[in-house]
Amino acid sequence: MTRLGFLVARTLRDESALQRLSVPQAGLLAALRDKHVALVGNARALAETDHGARIDAADLVIRINGAPMPSAESHGGRTDWLALAVRLSQADRARIAPDRILWMSPKRKRLDWRTATSPGFYLHPLADYRALQARLGAPPTTGAMMIDLIARSQMARLDLFGFDFFASLSLSGRRTADQVPHDFKGESEWVREIMLADRRIRRH
Incomplete structure (x- = not known):
C-alpha cells in the first residue's frame, strides 16, 4: 500500500485495507507461545518499586502508550512491543x-x-x-485489551506491573479517573476473575 492509499483508507475507514498492513492475529499470538511476558502499565505507584530487573528478565517486555520509565530500578529499560492508543512523538519513538x-x-x-x-x-x-467493551460495559483501556489478547495465547506466564487501576493515577498524564472514559473498578474485578481462572497471570 502506498502512503496515499493508506491516507485514503484511513479517511474512509476502510478496515479491510488497513488490516492488510497488519500481521495476522494468529501470528502475533504464536509469537507469544511459551514466553514469559511482562506487561508494564503506567501507574504512578510503580515508580516506588524495585521491579525493574524483574521486568527486564522476562522473555518479552510489553509497554503501553507513552511508556514512561522514570528509573531503571522501578521500570527496567527494555521494550520489545509497544501497545498504542495514542500517536507517538518522534522523541518518544526514539526513547x-x-x-x-x-x-x-x-x-x-x-x-x-x-x-x-x-x-x-x-x-x-x-x-x-x-x-471486550461489551463485556466490561465501558471502553477498555489499552492495558485491558492487552491482557485479553495475551491471555488467549499459549504464553507460559504473564506478569502485570504498574496496574493499580488508577488508584495512584498515571505517570503518562494528570487526568483523574472521572476524566477518562474507563470503568477502572470494573476492569479491576475483571482482571481478578481472569487471574483466578488462569494461574499463568500474576499482578505485582
Missing part, C-alpha cells in the same frame, strides 16, 4: 525504541503512516475491541 508496535485503539484516524508500516505492525481488530 522507547520498540521492536514491534501494536495499534490497539479503534480510532483509526489517529494511526500514522510510520507506525502502520513499522516492522511487525499489528492492528487490533475492531470486533475484539467491541467484544
Whole structure:
C-alpha cells in the first residue's frame, strides 16, 4: 500500500485495507507461545518499586502508550512491543525504541503512516475491541485489551506491573479517573476473575 492509499483508507475507514498492513492475529499470538511476558502499565505507584530487573528478565517486555520509565530500578529499560492508543512523538519513538508496535485503539484516524508500516505492525481488530467493551460495559483501556489478547495465547506466564487501576493515577498524564472514559473498578474485578481462572497471570 502506498502512503496515499493508506491516507485514503484511513479517511474512509476502510478496515479491510488497513488490516492488510497488519500481521495476522494468529501470528502475533504464536509469537507469544511459551514466553514469559511482562506487561508494564503506567501507574504512578510503580515508580516506588524495585521491579525493574524483574521486568527486564522476562522473555518479552510489553509497554503501553507513552511508556514512561522514570528509573531503571522501578521500570527496567527494555521494550520489545509497544501497545498504542495514542500517536507517538518522534522523541518518544526514539526513547522507547520498540521492536514491534501494536495499534490497539479503534480510532483509526489517529494511526500514522510510520507506525502502520513499522516492522511487525499489528492492528487490533475492531470486533475484539467491541467484544471486550461489551463485556466490561465501558471502553477498555489499552492495558485491558492487552491482557485479553495475551491471555488467549499459549504464553507460559504473564506478569502485570504498574496496574493499580488508577488508584495512584498515571505517570503518562494528570487526568483523574472521572476524566477518562474507563470503568477502572470494573476492569479491576475483571482482571481478578481472569487471574483466578488462569494461574499463568500474576499482578505485582
